[in-house]
Amino acid sequence: MSFTEWIFLLGGLAVVGPVIAHLLAKPRYRRLPFTMLRFLRTGQVESQSRRKLRDLLILLLRCAIIVLIAMLFARPLLHIRLKPSESRSVHCLGLDNSMSMAYSNGSGSYFDKLVDSAVDYIRSAQDDALFNICALASGDWMQGLGKEQALAEVKALKIEPGSANVTDFLSGLSRAGRVEHSGDEVSVLVLSDFTPNTLRQFINVVEPAAINRIDYEPIISSKPVNNAAIADAHVVGLADGKLTINAFVVNYGQVRQNRLLIARAGANRSAPIDINLSANQRNIYQVQLDVGAAGRQPSFLPVELSLSDGDGLSVDDIFYLAVSIPGHEDINILLAGEGENQMFLLKTAMDTLSRTSSYDVLRIKQVSMSELAATDMDWANVVVCSAITDRLVDLALDIESFVKAGGRFVCFVTEAVAPGVAKQLWQHDILAALPGKCINERTYIQPKPTDSRAPGVDHIAARSLSNYRIDKVVLKGCLECEPHPDARLLWQLQNGFGLVYLKSLGSGTSILVNTSVDDSLGSLTKSNASVAFCRYLLGESHQIDEYCFTRDERIVLPMSGRDRIFAGQEQIWIETCDGANHRAVVADSSVLVPDPAGIGWVKTLGKPTIYAGINLPQGETDMTKPVAAELAGVMSRVFATGAERDVSEAGVYRDKKNRPLWKIFAWTLILLLLAEPAVAIRLKR
């Protein structure tokens, strides 16, 4: 017997405790004056010896319990030396049931060949042989099988929509090896198509597995590989109700591909595009899908890109791409400046922003501050004022109504702010902060907003602003502002004063930027940060999102905008690729999807429906045949046979069989724990 964690045996020294306690402890008794001691005396010797026996028995029991606990933690192993006659043939089969094995060259699929080869191998083995079978795609081990059981398991094996996992196979092989003994003849058979992805995993193995014999068979076609796949796809843009998608198509085989590429979204489908790819050629094709009204309103489109039939592996001919369309929205921006040129730089930044926006349409209108009228606010979604002037006081009620109705009011402050004017706007709750006295000292802006995830501003722009080294921009001065009780300070200057204050009013937003347009934003424009800063001020942008994953990835659906309806729920129901319903955990602002159970669509149940496309891992679509010499070298390195077995740690086959004894120890311990109080009570009588 040996112990895996022998250090815990030191815990057995704890028996010293009860022994010392036994030696030192004096029995607790009470004194009692009595008269008839002569009638007690005859039983005294018996009583004392009984008490000593009881104490000794209880001490032994308790010591045994402590020793057993220590031994249990030390994980005892019993070495059973087996007779040579007890040696058996043990066969470990690694069968590749990944998706690439579905490849068919017209005379049956690779997987069918794999099953046939495995069946032949098992039938040719000795009758008393043991079989351990590992399905490489799922990593499941079926161990200790007899011949008939192994045949049944192989025939019941199915293709899994994922990649082969060699690591699981080898670690399981090592584990299985530890419970066998040296008398066993351990053979390994690996049946796979050895795609570049699978072969790479074998190459990356560091510790070889020690076995007696290795057999492997590359399940490949003698004909040239005929396989093309859509490896990736992305949305380029949405214009005039047409969704433009770039599809990345690869010819993994040696056969020239003349196929058709079609995109479908419900009943809508794109015009077929001809794909012409020579051997091992890859290309990007642009598909335009008419999505109609769905492109003008918030919607979720499950788009399937598919290649027409014509190769040996059809499962990689379809690409699942979920597209989230936030809804088309034009943003009317009214720029009100005191002078004609005052808003020039800001307008330039806005124009640049409108050109770079892939989805939103920004319409910009510039007016003089003195000409600013209430009717302008009926048109605008965003009103940007270069300064706080008397005109704003005249329009205070209109501005208040505009903001409460959902408008965005952005107000810069200049050096000269009339205190009375600002106070009146403050009283109408329009201003997010009340400008005070001017601080005429040079200062810098903090590198990035204090709270980049604050509601009311664009998060992506907030994060990207830190890339512009905006902290190098020098400001000539700033105003000492008193924030409104309901306002949030989003961005600070390095001298401690606020740069951007934001306040919600009704369903709209009011923003106050503590710096003049000419001085600071001019400087910002020169630093190229103006576009991102404008995007930051305009609020959350409307972008097309794609939810597209591979089978091996962890699927996390980010919830943005309207999808935040799920926020507050701990779990939601989802439908996985196999059509089954499961619970998915909602954490922070995302939905954590469990195993998607295949290739296809995962979608949330209920409204709104969020789709996610689950696609084949790219490695599974590459059907390039392995080079025989390279494969032989890799396999001989990964599986050490003969003399190499003795120095290997991956599979240590000893001449003894190690049987874990923890169960016996655990049961004994439980029995002793139960017996201890019973014995103690019984002996006290």
Place this chain on the structure above:
Amino acid sequence: MDLVARCAVEGFFAGLHPSPFHGFSVEYSDHREYHAGDELKFVDWKVFGRSDKLYIKQFQQETNTTAYILLDSSKSMSFAGAGAVSKMDYGSYLAAALSYLMLSQSDSTALILFAERVIKHIPPRSRRTHLNIILTALQYNRPAGQTNLAGVLHTIAETTKRRGIVILISDLLDDEADIFKGLAHLKFLKHDVIVFHTMDHQELNLDYEGLIQFEDLETKARMRAFPQSLREGYRKRVSEFLDNIEKTAGNSGIDYCLLDTSEPLDRALVAYLAKRKRMM
């Protein structure tokens, strides 16, 4: 003490003791012929007038016995088991009750308190005021010393001149043979001997639990034991001890009464006296 004695006796026992002696008292018993030396005041002159012969009137003396109450006052009598009443208290109440009873019937009553030797000896008197002396002695009596019952009984036998009723109240924790030698000595002197054997309930049953260090009240000997493991043998031995005493007392013509201090005193007393009346 007086109250306890009254309550235990009043209304139950008056007149229960017809005297075995014949004397000259108020109740007529018989006539006999006059002999020289008889007092002339007892001559029945009416009979002399009718028959011209001198006859002396004889009267049955109603109460003229002497009771010797012997109360064991050794340290072992201070034992009080589960209850609040010690054997000493119980014995004192019993002695008081018997004294009250005796003196109520004009019996001469003596009280002898003893341990290793006689501690106090109150000589027999039949006056009602004698009760106060007895009760005072009982009240101030404190248990002390070891038991030497046999020696004390011999001493008393030798010093009592007039035969009467000897009432021994004790736990009899002494050598049994010696005790009965002492009692036989009394019996030999024609005393009517009654033994009230007072025992505590715990002494009879040993109903203790847990580890206990027993300390002998008289010898200070110690013994540590689990009483639950000794109980069976103890009860057996105690039972044998009691049986032996009862048997020996019966053979010697000694009245024996075992009193459990957990039982009310009057109940024990009534039971015993009723039994004694039936015997007479």
